[in-house]
Amino acid sequence: MLALDTADAISFAFGLFNLLRLVSYIPQIAAVARDHQGARTISLTCWTVWIGANAATALYSWIKLANFGLASVSAFNTICCLLVFFVAGYKRFIFTRSRIVRRLVPLKRLPAAVSVSCN
Numbered sequence: 001m002l003a004l005d006t007a008d009a010i011s012f013a014f015g016l017f018n019l020l021r022l023v024s025y026i027p028q029i030a031a032v033a034r035d036h037q038g039a040r041t042i043s044l045t046c047w048t049v050w051i052g053a054n055a056a057t058a059l060y061s062w063i064k065l066a067n068f069g070l071a072s073v074s075a076f077n078t079i080c081c082l083l084v085f086f087v088a089g090y091k092r093f094i095f096t097r098s099r100i101v102r103r104l105v106p107l108k109r110l111p112a113a114v115s116v117s118c119n
Contacts, residue, residue, distance in 0.1 A: 018073050018077075021077065022073075022076065022077070022080065025080040025081075025083070025084065028084055029080070029083055029084055029087060032084055032087045032088050032091060033087055033091075035091055036095075037095065038091055038092045038094075038095030038096060039087070039088040039091040039092055039095075040092070042084070042088040044085060044088060044089060044092075047081055047084055047085040047088070048085065050077075050081045051078055051081045051082055051085060054074050054075075054077040054078040054081055055074075055075075055078045057070070057074040057077075058070075058071045058072075058074035058075040058077075058078055059071075061074060
């Protein structure tokens, strides 16, 4: 029987939760991509902090710890966070631009229907 010591248990938990985190980006990216209201429920500030934290972890683990595995996982997390950030930013830009255009260009009114009677 395999016995896990504390370090093994922590390593297992780290790997498991990072795998779950990587998978959890997929529904978030899909939800942002489907959004038609400018992705207003996405906090770009929060995603910016996550981008910075993941990028710093990737660089630290690569340069200071020489741990390529941790650096790779953190770099991939950074890329996923950047994807959410840029898709949400793009959605906001498009939504805001369309609202501005709608205000500047009034809708063209169609002429009233012409009734034709045959006598």
